[in-house]
Amino acid sequence: MEQQSEVPLLKRPGNGDHIANNANTNTTNNDNDIADTVGDQAEQDAAQDTSVSIENKQTRKLFYRISESPPLHLISIFALQQCLMSIAGSLSTSLLVSELVCAKDVELIKSQVLSSTMFMSGVTTFLMVTIGVRLPVFQGPTNIYIIPLLALSEMQEWKCPTQEQLAEYYGNSTQNVTVDTRGQYPVPLEIIHGKLGTLMGSLMVVGFIHFLIGATGLVGVLLRFIGPVTIVPAITLIGLYIYKTVVRFSETQWGVSLFTAVVALILSLYLRGVRTPLIAWGRKRGFYIKWFPLHQVFAILFAILLGWCLSAILTVSGSLSDDPLSTDYYARTDSRNYVIRQSPWFFFPYPGQFGMPSFSASASITFLLATGFSVLDSIGDYSACARMCFVPPPPTHAVNRGIAIEGAMSFVAGAVGIGHATASYGNNIGAIGITRVASRRVFQATGVLYILMGVVGKIGSFFITIPYCVIGGGMIIGVGIFVGIVLSNLQYVDLNSSRNLAIIGVSLLLGLMLPHWVEKTPDGIQTGNEDADRIIEVLLSNPCFVGGVIACFLDNTVPGTTEERGLNIWQQEYAEGDTTTSGTWEEGPEVYQPPFVPECLKRSMISKYIPIIPSYYKDPSHTK
Known part of the structure; x- marks a missing residue:
């Protein structure tokens, strides 16, 4: 049985806290005894009483620890906040998949992909928290898998047909077709399903490899050659490269996006030392004032709701354009209300719902690269989450279980046809540091809530109506926290070493340069073999691959000690748990059992x- 948490731990010290009062009373009585009693035994008793009093007054680093369970009503609100924190990633990734498969204007496909994405995120999160690494880690469409989608979209074979090509296609076809309100021909479903089938087969192959890495314990082998000097440039480039997606959402209304981000920062950082007075009631005490950091715990939720309200005000006042071709149209709160009316009440994602899977070498290579870095990113996320939760680093068996769960569910996600895999979501780890709520029950409830949003079509469609600018504001905070968590791995590295600084700097620079060159010169690679050109183009257009490979090569060939490279602490953490800082832990290694x-x-x-x-x-x- 897991421990239950009592809310009085959240009260401001000195405001009617019976425990503190009892401790102070005991201390006073003991002081009187010391004055009246002479002898060593009395002094020893006084020392014991003093130690007990100090222990009672210790402050906790978390409001709710991993194995503690908040009250049911708080669990539901905490879970909703985690959903709103990660819904931006689910929505943005599903929209990228829809655009890649030429379903940008096919609302039915977009709704099905989003519902399937949320369903798989919920199932994977519940399994990860329950039997996987057992840390409060949300599983969703991480930023690492956005890079392959962006790289594939630049390839000629993944270009969508033009209106002239569609007119010719329908001219030679016997099926009746009607243009939309803008006079555009719809893309045939067989083309959309064909592209989704290619993503399905490639993800299933890569997901199986991902599963084997965890189930066979190959993670330990990877850690011998890959350390913080490799991971920091590779994963940081993802956060820096993903700015295009953040801009795509934020540019619909920069004012609302920045307002959402600023509100979250003020509530979580500037006001983190302030507590809110709330009216509470208990059977013994009746009504009383309870001091609770409400604004910090629900900082993300309040920011999104306030940003949504600001978009509604701008919509009603007519400040936002009602032209679907305008940039700020998707900042309106009523721009996609029809999706709620058209979506079914219930939708059950299942493998093969978009047809049979197929295989593509270019898609498989891009996803395989993303999977490799996803494994490394997950290892870093596990370590970062353990630090946020003040528990020992995850031991080897917990890391292997986590990687195996991610791989198995990525295989299922490929079969379902969501177009991307599921992996650890760094944004929600940062939210733990802001809200100081690390309860495993909250993330299990988050998984269940995501499953409901995926199955009940109306609920999932409701979240589609969130204005793009509000999503952009949430992504500013989320991606920023993601980059910060990745950079925290530099604590293992000797930053006074010119060797490490040169490797990290050169890797970051080339990781930005080569993908930019490939984007600007699509015909720059000419080897005489079209398939080889395509594969090289895919590799060089991936900043994570370019920066990671260069950093890994230099880190393993340039002379340097294990202490200088940070490998001694990095590898030690994943042996059977580090025991050097047990005094700072809120809980012990039993959380990983x-x-x-x-x-x-x-x-x-x-x-x-x-x-x-x-x-x-x-x-x-x-x-x-």
């Missing part, structure tokens, strides 16, 4: 050969 695994199996010889469970087996020959 997998459920439903019998103790006898953990202590048997078989556990040595199962990388996803802890092994307590002791060789009899070494017992003595």
Whole structure:
């Protein structure tokens, strides 16, 4: 059974706290005893009482720890906030997939892709938190998988047909077709399903490889050659390159986007030392004032709601254009209300819903690269989440389980046809640091809520109506936190070393230069082989690949000690948990214990050969 959390821990010290008052009373009585009693025993008793009093007065770093469960009404609100924090990523990625498969104006496909994305995010999050790494890590369409989508969109074979090509297509076809209100021909469903099928097959192959990396324990092998000097440039480039997507949403109304971001920053950072007085009631105490950091805990939720209200005011006042071709049209709150009316009440995603999967070498290579860096990013996310939750670093068996769950669910996501895999979402890890709520129950509820949004079509469609500018404001905070979490891995590295500074700087620079050159000169690569040109173009257009490969090569060839490279602490953290800073932990390594695994199996010889469970087996020959 997991511990239950009591709300009085959240009260401001000295405001009617019975525990503090009792501790102060005990301390006063003990001081009187010391004055009246002479002897060593009395002094020892006083020292013991003083230690107990100090322990009671210790402040907690988290409002709710991983294994604690808030009240049900707070769980639902916390889960809603986590959903709103990550809904921008789900919506933006599903829209990118829809644009890639030429379904930008096909609302039915867009709604199905979004519903399937939310459904898979919910299932993966619930499994990850429950039986995976067991940290409060949200699983969703991470930024790493946006890079392959952007790279594929630049390739000729993934270009959508023009209106002239569609007119010729329908002219040679016997089917009846009607143009939309703008006089545009719709893209045939067989073309859309064909492109989705290509993404499906490629993701299924890559997801299976991802699963094997975790299930076989290959993560430890990767950590021998890949450390913070490699991960920081590679993953940072994702955050820097993803600015195009943030601009795409924010430019609809920059004022609302910045307003949303500024509100979140003020509530979470500038007012983090302030607590809000709330009226509470208890059976014994009746009505009383309870001090609670309401604005900090719900900073993201309040920011999104206030940004939404500002968009509604601008919509009603006529400040935003009602022309669908205008940039600020999607900043209106009523621009996509028809999606709610047209969407079905219930939608059940299932494998093969968009047809049979197919295979593409270029798509598979891009997703394989994204998967490799997704594994490394997840390892960094696990470590960052453990630091945010003030628990020991995850041991090897927990990391292996987490990577295996991600891979298995990426395979299922490919079969369902959402066009991207699911991985650890760094934005929500940053939200833990802002709200100081790390309860596992909250993220399980977040997974269930995402499943409901995916199955109940009306709920998912409601979130589609969020103005793009509000989503952009949320992404400013989310992507910013994501980059900050990645840069936190530099704490392992000797930043006084010119070797490390040169490797990181050169990798970042080339990771920005080469993709920009490929974008500006699409015919710059001419090897004489069209397939080779396509593969090289895909590789060089991926900033994560360019920066990561250069950093990894230099880090493993340029002489440097393990301490200088940060590999000693990096690898130690993923052995069986670091025990050097146990004084700062809120909970111990028991948070990583997998459920439903019998103790006898953990202590048997078989556990040595199962990388996803802890092994307590002791060789009899070494017992003595």
